[in-house]
Amino acid sequence: MISYKNVTKKYGGVTAVADFSLEIGRGEFFGLLGPNGAGKTTLLRMTCALTAPSAGDISVNGARIDRNLTDAKRSLGVVPQYSNLENELSALQNLEYHGRLYGLTRRDIRRRSRELLEFSGLDGRRDEAARVFSGGMRRKLMIMKALMHEPDILLLDEPSAGLDAPWRRRVWDLLRELHKRGLTLLLTTHYLEEAEALCSRLGMIDGGALRRTGTPGEMISEAGKFVLEYFENGMTTQRFFDSRDEAAARAALMEGDTRVRAANLEDAFIKLSGKGFEAEG
Ligand SMILES: Nc1ncnc2c1ncn2[C@@H]1O[C@H](COP(=O)(O)OP(=O)(O)O)[C@@H](O)[C@H]1O
Numbered sequence: 001m002i003s004y005k006n007v008t009k010k011y012g013g014v015t016a017v018a019d020f021s022l023e024i025g026r027g028e029f030f031g032l033l034g035p036n037g038a039g040k041t042t043l044l045r046m047t048c049a050l051t052a053p054s055a056g057d058i059s060v061n062g063a064r065i066d067r068n069l070t071d072a073k074r075s076l077g078v079v080p081q082y083s084n085l086e087n088e089l090s091a092l093q094n095l096e097y098h099g100r101l102y103g104l105t106r107r108d109i110r111r112r113s114r115e116l117l118e119f120s121g122l123d124g125r126r127d128e129a130a131r132v133f134s135g136g137m138r139r140k141l142m143i144m145k146a147l148m149h150e151p152d153i154l155l156l157d158e159p160s161a162g163l164d165a166p167w168r169r170r171v172w173d174l175l176r177e178l179h180k181r182g183l184t185l186l187l188t189t190h191y192l193e194e195a196e197a198l199c200s201r202l203g204m205i206d207g208g209a210l211r212r213t214g215t216p217g218e219m220i221s222e223a224g225k226f227v228l229e230y231f232e233n234g235m236t237t238q239r240f241f242d243s244r245d246e247a248a249a250r251a252a253l254m255e256g257d258t259r260v261r262a263a264n265l266e267d268a269f270i271k272l273s274g275k276g277f278e279a280e281g
């Protein structure tokens with residue numbers, strides 16, 4: 001469980017995170033969704049004590065990270081946005097190295113690295129240097145590295161940024177499987193599709209502030225479950241309805257190209273943004 005209480009982070013005159021309060025429960029798959037510069041990375045960096053808040057408290061499984069970093073660190077696995085692999089070490093050596101840094105016994109290092117290489121499908125490439133791995137393989141190895149010391153919470157900063165579609169799906173499946181096995185996950189993303197596909201609950205962050213939280217379904221329902229889309233005067237316009245029948249009835253009255261479909265998170269996001277998601281700040 002992660003708890004943020006009135007967390008603020010300032011860099012000189014820039015407020016990167018503003019009075020952020022949130023509780024993430026055990027077993028949640030939480031997605032922190034927001035545009036570039038919203039404060040997502042800063043929040044994750046504070047969660048794993050890479051940087052300290054200017055004000056407010058963060059606890060991980062009940063341990064305040066400013067008072068009991070050792071316990072908090074044990075509970076957390078961290079996958080940063082940019083590579084934290086040792087390029088000249090092999091996949092196996094990268095995992096072993098992380099195990100040694102965390103004080104695992106030789107026996108645990110051997111057992112755990114074997115399990116994780118098998119779980120990720122990287123066992124056939126275990127002796128190759130990380131430097132030769134593709135972006136997707138590197139991302140998988142970074143996730144396995146974060147899991148070496150058996151944390152129960154995994155933090156991921158934009159885990160699929162820069163990956164092509166097939167690799168993005170592979171990383172998604174891996175994260176889903178980890179969630180199924182009981183891990184608590186907190187990821188940041190600016191991909192609405194990713195947030196909708198993976199997360200059990202979302203928080204929308206912008207300008208460092210948490211604007212709203214809810215399940216993807218709640219956010220979509222709030223906007224309207226069905227969309228009537230039409231192109232008029234050089235612009236695509238969307239209208240939202242609670243049922244497909246209502247949307248279809250309205251479409252029947254219109255001329256030109258119309259389309260009725262189930263709403264997705266992107267539609268909801270655009271509608272809710274219009275209602276002040278961005279303007280509130
Ligand atoms: N080390 C830093 N020094 C100064 N400003 C920073 C630093 N890190 C982040 N910022 C600023 O804080 C804001 C939030 O950045 P960041 O947390 O990286 O956002 P995101 O990850 O959502 O793109 C941005 O305005 C960014 O320029």
Ligand SMILES: [Mg+2]
Pocket residue numbers: 040041042081157
């Ligand atoms: Mg970032």
